[in-house]
Amino acid sequence: MTEEGPAGLDLRSLSGYLGTPVAATLIPGGRSNLTYHLVAGGDDLVLRRPPLGHVLATAHDMGREFRVISALAQTPVPVPQAVRFCPDETVIGAPFYLMQRVEGTVFRSADQTDPLGAGRRRDLAHTMMDTLAALHSVKPDEVGLGDFGRPDGYLARQVKRWSAQLDKSRSRPLPEVDALRDRLAATIPAPTGPGAIVHGDYRLDNLIVAPDGSAIRAVLDWEMATLGDPLADLGLLLTYWDVLGGPAAAGAAGVVSTGLGPRAGFPSGADLIERYVAAGGVDVGPLDWHVALGCFKLAVISEGIYYRYTLGQTVGAGFERFAEMAGPLTAHGLAAIASVEG
Missing domain, CATH: 3.30.200.20 (Phosphorylase Kinase; domain 1)
Known part of the structure; x- marks a missing residue:
């Protein structure tokens, strides 16, 4: 200090x-x-x-x-x-x-979660989804957030917003990211309902958890919260969970994500969505478009962080690794959007 x-x-x-x-x-x-x-x-x-x-x-x-x-x-x-x-x-x-300050643990690595064992890891993942379902069930008007965002056109604005942020964070050519942006813009799905409070970056390492994994004590990092389509939260969570936390992305652990997910012994993304629905979450249909949006958002966020690193505006170590992330995220996003395009 x-x-x-x-x-x-x-x-x-x-x-x-x-x-x-x-x-x-x-x-x-x-x-x-x-x-x-x-x-x-x-x-x-x-x-x-x-x-x-x-x-x-x-x-x-x-x-x-x-x-x-x-x-x-x-x-x-x-x-x-x-x-x-x-x-x-x-x-x-x-x-x-x-x-x-809330006392508890932020689980960031498999070294932390391995001692929980399979049963408590499953219970923690399910509690994570119960909490997300509870968030999406909150009526914005009842808590004074009726004007916190504009649910109509939310997904189109998300594509536009992250496209603009990409353009302001460029330090190198990114043709594949541009292609994913264009294909997302051309295939925006209809909204799932009237809108909900969307966290915008919901994942395990944005939660403070009891050290034994038995309870979630606080949800953190609300910087991207708004009113919008709750499926965007699910799509981004699956991007973290199955894409960066799956067996194909071991090298990505610790960059934009801790890599906690099926590779670390947690249930699959499909299991998480099943639990979310059982806990009273919104109706969930195919999520491929929303996963593609999640991949695009994380690619843009990674480029923004890397850009700040090149300008000497980051605090801490490891920021140079964000240069590695646009490629694998975009590849998965393009595969997901292909299934939407038919």
Whole structure:
């Protein structure tokens, strides 16, 4: 820690803002927004702020994250307790928010989950899907999120949004990613219903779990949450689970995903979807288009992170490996979209 604090956090300014001395450490593992553990007076807190530099329009909106976890506090969806949102960029150089720290484990590797055994791994995966079904069952109007997004045209806007972010994050030619974008745009499916609260990046390593895997204590990283088609959450989860967590992607573990999935002894993606439906999730039809969208999104996110790395705007190690991800993600996405095209 420097005198001013870890990278991206000015402790002297933050201490003045909070009116108490602050100690802070960067929480490793995040590849987008930066997350810090704070001890401020007698409070044990977590601070979230956008990444350093190259912040794309509509991305990394701290106010939206703070609003959604505040709204979900009284629902069955476990979230950290929201404490304070600060839109004033002069405090630490960017907007940020504070939440109470939640004790538990973030499972990021098979080394962590192997001791659980097959039965508890299965139970954890099922609880993960129960929680996602609970999120999609929340009525936005009932928790003050009726204006949190526009469900109509959500999937078309997703393709357009991630296409725009790709164009703003280019450091090299990406013809296969461009081809996947064009084929997604030409085959957008009809919406599945009136819209739901969509997390936008739901996966096992965005959850705080009891160390024995018995319960999910908090869902984290709400930066892409909105109102939209819940099948997008399922498609992205299957991309993490079956594509990056499957036997064909062992080399991808630890880059955009921890690689936790069937390769690490967890149930298949099909088992997860069956559990989701049994837990009261939305009707699920073919998910190939949504998996292709998930592959496209992760390819764009990887390129954005790699672009920030080339500009020296990342904090931590291993960011150079994001250059490897566009190829395998795009190949799987193109295979998935081919089944939609007939």
